[in-house]
Amino acid sequence: MITERFAAQLLTGPPAASPEEVTGRLLAVQAQDPRGARLAIRPRSAGLTAADVDRALNEGALLITWLNRRTLHLVRREDYWWLHALTTPPLATGNARRLAQEGVTPEAADRAVAVIERSLAAEGPLTRPQLRDRIAAAGVRTEGQALVHELELASLRGITVRGPMAGREHAFVLVRDWLGPPRPFDRSQALAELARRFLVGHGPAGERDLAKWAGLPLRDARAGLTAIGTELIQRPDGLADLAALAGQRDHRVPPPRLLGAFDPLLHGWVNREPILGATQGIITVNGIFRPFALVEGRAVGTWTMPDGVVELDRLAELTDAVEEALAAEAADVRRFLGL
DSSP: OHHHHHHHTTSSSSOBSSHHHHHHHHSOEEOSSHHHHHHTTGGGBSSOOHHHHHHHHHHTSEEEEEEGGGEEEEEEHHHHHHHHHHHSGGGHHHHHHHHHHTTOOHHHHHHHHHHHHHHHHHHOSEEHHHHHHHHHHTTOOOTTTHHHHHHHHHHHTTSEEEEEEETTEEEEEEHHHHTOSOOOOOHHHHHHHHHHHHHHHHOSBOHHHHHHHHTOOHHHHHHHHHHTGGGEEEOTTSOEEEHHHHTTOOOSOOOSEEEOTTOGGGSSOSOOHHHHGGGHHHHEETTEEOOEEEETTEEEEEEEOGGGOOEEEESSOOOHHHHHHHHHHHHHHHHHHTO
């Protein structure tokens, strides 16, 4: 099972040729950590750099917005409309609660969204600091986490997404300007597409895995999988996979890899024990997913980049060959990031 998931995640088998190909395969890449989202592309592709991800963002082929689980995700432009319509309705309650906790009334939140929309319509792409200044000038609170949830609200309402880069900052744009008019949405078709695409990048998996990853009720996950039932094989372990792909999955473990923060390999399944084992409480702490080293399919350490140099904190004894492979990985991380 776990080796098939490595293949689904593009960690074994032929590498992708573009950031769009990686993102399309995974459907949505968690992106609240900007460097982590870019690093998710590196081990699943060949010869790309973080600048290629920025190019795709600048050209509108990729974008970042709040989707599954009230978390920022990197997605392809063609997947935005149906994923937004399908996964964001359940997020409104949590957003309203957090705004209230930050001292922002519903009326003030509406005023903030109106300022965001008006400013982007008049001035084009604007960064978070620029929008903060305009919202504050309108007399709406932006301190603490208020601004984040005001920006989230505009995204949940389908008004804005994070589009092009403005230097090192990610700029917000109006959806209607960046992506054009909304596309027709059929919820039943969207649930079927969600189940199908989830299994492409995460199979084999179960209904609870899909529900957790998408942030949707279990009944929706079941409906999506039922809708594509003729395309599935049901495995003895109770998991499902796409029949067209099941026989093609690679059964190897990846070579030693340095995976970034919030890597997609840790998002998509209810149980992370096959990857993390005893390291789970170290790599996942209070909702933070730290960069980690993967060797023989298991996490063996965490890593950081103080001053642009990879430093590995080993949680297991490593052979000389593995140490050499991880040193090559560290060099490739620096190449990818342009350091």
